[in-house]
Amino acid sequence: MDGGGQVISRVVLGKAANEMISANGQWIGLSNTGSVDAYNSQGAIVKTLLAAPQALVDQKLLLTPLSDTHIMLLKGRTGQAEILDIAAGTDKQVLIAPDDFATALATYSNPKQAVIVFSATSDKSGYAFLSLSGSKLTDGGFIIKVDQAGNVVQHYRCVLPTRKRYAGAGNPEGFMLSSLIRTFGNQLYVTDKQGAVAKYLLP
Amino acid sequence: MRGKIAIALALALASVTEYPLHAQSIKLAPVKDFDLQSCLPAEPVIVSQAFVVTAKGLYFLVSPPYTSAAVSQYIVKTDFNGACAGTITLSEHVSPLWLSVNSDTFSVLKRYSTVRLKG
Numbered sequence: 201m202d203g204g205g206q207v208i209s210r211v212v213l214g215k216a217a218n219e220m221i222s223a224n225g226q227w228i229g230l231s232n233t234g235s236v237d238a239y240n241s242q243g244a245i246v247k248t249l250l251a252a253p254q255a256l257v258d259q260k261l262l263l264t265p266l267s268d269t270h271i272m273l274l275k276g277r278t279g280q281a282e283i284l285d286i287a288a289g290t291d292k293q294v295l296i297a298p299d300d301f302a303t304a305l306a307t308y309s310n311p312k313q314a315v316i317v318f319s320a321t322s323d324k325s326g327y328a329f330l331s332l333s334g335s336k337l338t339d340g341g342f343i344i345k346v347d348q349a350g351n352v353v354q355h356y357r358c359v360l361p362t363r364k365r366y367a368g369a370g371n372p373e374g375f376m377l378s379s380l381i382r383t384f385g386n387q388l389y390v391t392d393k394q395g396a397v398a399k400y401l402l403p
Numbered sequence: 404m405r406g407k408i409a410i411a412l413a414l415a416l417a418s419v420t421e422y423p424l425h426a427q428s429i430k431l432a433p434v435k436d437f438d439l440q441s442c443l444p445a446e447p448v449i450v451s452q453a454f455v456v457t458a459k460g461l462y463f464l465v466s467p468p469y470t471s472a473a474v475s476q477y478i479v480k481t482d483f484n485g486a487c488a489g490t491i492t493l494s495e496h497v498s499p500l501w502l503s504v505n506s507d508t509f510s511v512l513k514r515y516s517t518v519r520l521k522g
Contacts, residue, residue, distance in 0.1 A: 207494065208508075217512060219501055340430070355428040361436040376436075384456040387483065388431070395439035395449045395465070397485060400431040 214245040223265045224286050230263040236273055236284065249284050250291060262320045264328060266348060272328055277305065277316050283348055294350035296330070304334030319380045327353065329381055331390070337375040341390055358390055361398050437485025439463055443477060453502040460488055464511065466499035478502070478509060 215237055217229035227239040228249070235252035237245045250273060262274040266283070273282045279301035283292045301316055308314040318331040328346050335342040341358040360375040367374035376396040382389045388400040439449060443465065453464040465477040476496060480489040498512040 210513075218498075220503065220510070220512060222503060222505070342428075357428045357430045359430065359432045361433055363438075380452070380454055382454060382456045384458075384483075387456070389454075389456060389461065391451060391454055391463075393450045393452060395443075395451055395463075397437050397439065397461070397481075398433040399435040399483070399485075401434055402431075403429060 211241070211243040213239060213243040219261075219263050221263055221265045221271060223271055224268045226286065228263065228265075228271055228286065230261060230273070234261060236263065236271075236282075238286065247289065249286065249289065250282060260315055260317065262317060264320045264322050266322045266326045266328060270326065270348065272320070272322070272348075274317060274320055274328075274330070277301075277311075277314055279316075279350075281350065294348070296328075296346050296350040297344055297352045300332060300344055300352065300355075304332050307334040318378060321382050323383045324385075329383060329388070331378055331381045337371055337377075338373070341378040343381060343388070356388075356400075356402075358388070358398065358400055360390075361396065363396055365394075435484050437481070439465060439479050439481070442479045442481065442487035442490050450499065452499050455502055455504045457504055461485075462502060462504045462509070464497075464499060464502040 213229065215229065215231045215235070218232050219230040221228050229237050229239060231237060231252065233252040235248055236250040238247040238249060240246050260277070263271060264274070265271050269285060269287045271284050271286065273284065274296070275281065279296040279298055281294050281296050283294055285291070304316045305311055305314050316333055318333055320328060320330050322328045326348055330344050330346065332342045332344060337360060339357060340360055343356040343358060344352050345354040345356070346352050360378060362374040363376060364374055366376060376392045376398065378390045379393045380391045386402045388402050390398045390400070439451060443449060448467055449465045450468050451463045451465050455462045460483060461481045463479045465479055467474045476493040476499070478491040478493065479487070482488055501512050503510040
């Protein structure tokens with residue numbers, strides 16, 4: 201669509217995708233069956249980087265680019281992740297922050313319903329940032345920064361702004377409920393689903 | 404509706420036990436916070452599940468909680484401090500979960516296809 205909202209072109213994908221990223225000039229899609237596929241500009245699949253079904257595919261999967269050549273497929277309940285090298289067509293399994301994941305998972309009475317990772321993103325240096333659940337709103341949003349080997353290099357606690365409209369049982373202060381995170385340079389943005397946005401500066 | 408969503412999410416979060424604080428955590432205070440509502444027409448109960456940050460600013464795909472032909476989706480652009488820099492009403496419904504911004508074009512997902520948009 202142009203500025204008036206009109207579609208200017210359509211690309212039919214070879215496989216239905218839940219999520220797409222652009223890396224190294226290619227479209228990379230996470231299909232609704234859990235496979236990770238590279239598409240050309242006409243929407244045809246040119247390479248399947250990771251076949252479906254994957255182990256533990258019953259949990260939330262997140263796809264995030266780490267660099268022009270590497271992407272991360274994160275299995276959101278356990279911290280297991282695949283680092284995919286788009287150029288080489290290889291993948292490496294890593295376990296991200298097992299202690300943090302285990303601790304967060306233990307806070308849920310029904311682990312099968314746990315959503316440990318709210319959102320994932322990365323910075324220009326190839327570090328991944330994960331927003332994790334399981335913390336009290338009064339303690340802030342919990343975000344970890346990890347390297348491509350899965351090691352935690354920093355923990356962050358983001359003080360959450362409040363809104364009167366969010367106040368209620370379980371959240372009397374009305375803290376925003378963090379949903380998505382993105383970085384840009386040293387800026388870190390946290391949003392919720394209802395349009396509140398908080399900006400932080402990474403040290 | 405908005406209040407019910409907030410209460411339901413708060414209750415869900417409150418149902419978990421306390422996560423132990425890391426002694427080495429860096430505490431970050433927001434340097435700015437803002438709301439997208441001011442960039443939108445008055446009627447939508449907004450749900451933003453996709454956003455992108457580029458050198459030009461922040462782009463949000465805003466969808467109502469229940470999509471139908473009667474409700475609109477929007478792409479909202481703000482500067483880095485939340486000042487509204489443009490709002491586009493989408494002419495057809497797209498997946499609320501994904502948005503890509505490349506120069507002055509947007510890409511969004513239909514159920515079975517990707518649609519490239521020019522902003």
